[in-house]
Amino acid sequence: MTADVRTDDGCRLWADQAGTGPPLVLCHGGPGMWDYLGPVARLVDDHARVIRWDQRGCGRSQRRGPYTVDRFVADLDAVRAHLAGPRTALLGHSWGAHLALRYALDHPERVNHLIYVSGTGIDPDRGWHPRYERNLRRRLGAHLPRWEALGVRAGTPAEERERAVLQWSADFAVPDTALRHADDMATPWLGVNAECNRALGAEAKRELSESDVTARCRALEVPVLIVDGTEDIRPRWGVDSLHRALPNAERVSLVGAGHLPWVEDPQGFRRAVTRFLTTH
Template sequence: MDLDVRSDDNCHLWVEQAGAGPPLVLCHGGPGLWDYLDPVARLLQDHARIIRWDQRGCGRSQRLGPYSVARFVADLDAVRDQLAGPRMALLGHSWGAHLALRYTIEHPERVSHLIYVSGTGIDPDRGWHPHYERNLRLRLGRHLDRWEALNARTRTPAEDREQAVLQWSADFADHGTALEHAERMATPWLGINYDCNQAINAGVRHELTNAEVAERCRALDLPVLIIHGTEDIRPRWAVDSLHRALTNSQRLSLTGSGHLPWVENPHDFRQAVTTFLTHAADRPSGMG
């Protein structure tokens, strides 16, 4: 069911809700993309009421700035307030994992469980991006020349989609099906908001350098599940400091899967998340 949430500054946010049970809100990655987590919703909607949304300026939501981490946290709180109720579980993927973590730091009393999928951690000094860039080029293989040519020039909308599909194909472990999975992610094509991407990425870098995120993570007292695929081209060691900082977290590597582990290992992903939501200690945060 498609819904419309209005933020506190009257930005229209596209939202979809499915399933029944305790609310679980999904935060897609990007930044600057739209929600692609419908397969996650289908895997989990027998166990929770799944709420997914397009972030401000992205996909079916209104293209209205400003684009900042704080603004997106406020938008997520509007989704919670209008649809999820006083308390929700959160699942974030990639950049969305950071958004979910940042929301939890700001509003721990409003989060029952946090599921941090394929994030890149909180350590500003242990840069993961050069590692990612090397692995991206290796994984692209025979498509590298075309990707580099597209990346180096101003693109038409069709070329923009082609470049994204090639880049996203590197996020899957199985070369034989990678392009098919990436094409599915890009259908329908809703366009990338590059202004949003640049602003949010800069905001995250500034925040990790200046906001004492690790110290604030140590103050959290709620269950956290960290999931990543063993074949993700982003380094798994990037989340080491986050795992150490969280006092009530568990960490799981899903074999044979890349950056979107629910695509290539859906059975284990579903089992891990549903078990966590059902059995993890749901202790009140005690923080205001």
């Protein structure tokens, strides 16, 4: 069932909810993308009432700023208040994992579980991005020249989609199915908000450098599940310091899965998430 959520500054956010049970709000990655977590919802909607949403400026939500971390935290709070109730579980993927963590740090009394999927951690000094770039180029393989050519200039929507599909294919561990999985992510194609991506990416990096996120994580009592795929091209050691800082965290690494572990190990992902939600 779809719904519109209005934020305190009047921005319209697209949302959807399905399933029965305690609320679980999903936060998609990007930033600047749209919700692609329908498969996650279908894996767990017999254990939770799953709420998905397109972040501000993305997908089916209204195309307007500002694109700041504080603003996105406030938008998530609006989704929570409108659809989930006083307290909710949160699941964030990639950039969405950072958003969900930041929300839990700001509003721990409104979060009962936090599931941090394929995030990149809280350590600004270890420099995971150069390793990611090398791994991306290596995994693109024969598709690398075309991906590079498509990035030289602003393209048509079809060319933007083609480049995204090629890039996202590197997020899957099995070459034979990677392009198909990436094409599924890009269908329907709702366009990536590049302005949103740049603004939030830069602010999140600056925030990790200038604020003591580690100390705030040490004080977080909310139970946290960290889920990784062992074949993610973003180095998983980037999350080690986050795991060490959280006082009530466990970590599950799904062997042979990439950046979207629910795609390549759906049953392992379902087991980890549903066990966490029902035993903590």
